[in-house]
Amino acid sequence: MTDVEPRIDPAEASAADGGPPGPARRSDRLDRRRRAARAEIARVWASAVILTAVCLVAALYLPGQLVGAVLALLSIVVVLRKAIFGWTGLLMILLAVIMFLPVRRYKLPIPLPFALEPYRAVLVVVALGIIISLLVDPRFRWRRSGFGGAIGFFLATLTASLAVNTGELADQGLLNTSLGGLLNYVFLFGVFFIVRVLLRSEEIVQRVVMFLAAAGGIIGLGAVVERYLGFNVFMALGGWLQLQRMADPSELVRSGGARAFGSAQHPIALSVLFCMLLPLAIYLARHATKPMRTASGCRIFWLATAMAMLAGLICTVSRTSFVILGVMVVLGIMVRPRIFRPLVLIGLPLAAVAALAAPRVVLGIFREFLDTDELIASQYASAGWTGSGRLADLGPGIEEALRSPFFGIGVGSRIVVGPEANAFILDDQLLNTFIESGFLGLLGVVVLLAYPAVRLWRFSHSPTTPDRWTDLGAALSVILLGYLVALFFFDGFGFLQTVLVASIMLAIGGFLITEIPWTKRPSVATLIRARERAERTGKAPVSG
Template structure:
């Protein structure tokens, strides 16, 4: 105890001295208060479950590229980067010193490696072009940045230890999406984005204000996302999990009450999605419904039947929004014409950009001009916005890059669909795998309509979906697992994780029940 007290006092003194010498008084005081709060709440905060929720909170509620931590540095220190780096450091230390914290299988490592290999090949074959045009910094920065972003998948996968933690993440994701959707509606009504006022209550500085996007007679909502399209896609991706929770959520314990609660959350999420006034959202929803109709027709029929009344009410209450999002698809000529406007400006003319982009593709068909060589903003901008991640990848990394992108995106949903169709998988795990696959399919559909990798909140949500899928493929009970007819609130309400950081929660929510013809030792884990 004496040693711990001495170390704690020394660290606090070092923080106080650094704050007094190099940091402005107000910021220094804020840092000291923050350190004190962290110390007092250390038992609640310094757990792996808390790390998971903190990361999810930062991603869902603090707009990316809008805020930075007010520390004088040569670059803007965004909160999500700090949280990712701190968790990575904590995990590396735990892996080195704690024998109980072991590396969990990620399942999709090969597909991620294939994409990285394609990107590196595109850079290696374009070294001369990159060097001659002074793009080395941009290329290296993009490669490192993508490595940091994809690390979120590995982080979350390693933190998903036990069913209780998986359910915690799913429930937090759905509830936080509903909160974001609610404030998107508030933004639509009042033209005030509450997420841009976080600097008034958190020690953050606003580094860029929100741009405006106008459609259907008013401003489109941004909420905590970088763009209305990204907001709508994120909310669409969360919907399959909200539907899954109506049956398999842990709270409320009563099935009818649970259905009502999550039904209300689904309505809020759908309403928030409409405030983005995004046709991309309609396409994403359509792809998700078609996949459900093909593989789960009964579920699709129930969802369609429940959605039709909501659409009719929306058409009466919000005619301009619904008319713009859905009605435009009924006029193909007008829809095509809208894609030939503002070519090359802000991605508004996707079809208009297609011809010039393909002309460049022909010049470097196999390896493109190098991953990260297209600079879209700033004084060094050398390319126009496409609003098409697939086409952008084709330009940067060529056909090899698109192949890598296809492997990266298609591998998780295909494996999860295969898992969901297996007869030895309990229904709740099969349905969760299917929800993950549907969410992935929605993201894949959106790839053709916006620069997906540039909108980080949505990409992080995809990483969480992959992590849940990887847990299902590697650790979810199969034969001899938890009873298939066990109440949902008992089957998935895993142990409360109050253990210190580095102590994993590996115990299943319910002890496995041996199959009748096997000894306990023979039952699969």
């Protein structure tokens, strides 16, 4: 005899479970959907009415271009709201503003007693958001910075210089200027802490690295366009966004054409920016899995990005960049000897193709380097005048610095532009720091850049860490040391875009040091002592 399960009515089963009968439950779901649909329709109509009113008022009382720009921006925000209003989206907006909007060229069209530049406004908004989240959101927490101590030490040296020279600065009427210079440094290197807090995962770090490298490629193409067509895409970008122009870039001519400014304050600063971003593109050519579907496609894409940066670098017509690039190649081979062969087989052809962007520039720069007498003479030219050579300023600058060798004359006390200028441009940030902050300030700069570079160099030799992270550590180490060398040749801290990018590089390095597991490679002395100890005890030494 076969057992047959009794048929159970769905309504009875639902009632037995303590819920409403089946049809009643379906009716409740339908009612909820209808209410949600009616609420959605009401929101759409309310939004349409508000938007119509805003458009009518704007059309009657505001300039048409401003209205169009605001509405276009609003549309983009609505479409990309999920990406924009997350922390990663805000970080990408901050990076985009830093990379593409020229610093000291535009300000927000808001009546304020000071010029509110776009990057400062975005920084303040993101910083306030971080502070509020740290206070109210238990899931959002502060993260170990890695290199916060180095930045703190650097800022402490500047503070000490200001404190020691307070009386003299007040007598000269420069105390407010000096205090403003110190606060500007705090603001610029505060970017390190903002970016470091927002680097919360390996995926975000990879996105930031790819964004920086891709931005470098775009800026490189823009520099080529500027060199040949005389049109600066990035200056036009500020106009399209209805920003208020503060100053126009002056035209500098060399090697038969205008030098490219791009999104930087000066061609030299733009060339240094390319030098800082090139190692990231080379790193991505080996390790990136985006934006193409295949590994070979990704490699070609990022090598093309590097080539665009090289072409842009050439269009700046900067001898400084060639020196820095040469130093960085040597440093890269020292940190990663195995890259020598790829640099020869791939790097040289890429450089040759990039040189086609401005062959006369490349030939002219090589001719200048080969004519050492003329090159040295140019660096001694116009001593005591504006635009003097670097070597012409070196002796008098050191002589001035030695009058106050330990604490200098006060951070920010040298004014080199504007009606209140009291000093010449030195084109040497280290000499400028020596004069303003003394030996203590120089030590602060070395700690700021060399200490993180050395730690990242040690990280890059970790035997237990995947190559994709150790190679990134090696690239960052080369970037920071290259930037330190570049400070011999230009007023690096006066060109704010490069300072901001250096802060971002430090933040990425801080993530590697604190978030990626790594082990220190034992030194040769440690291995020798271990072997001697093993020979005495008769145990096999642990290999490093």
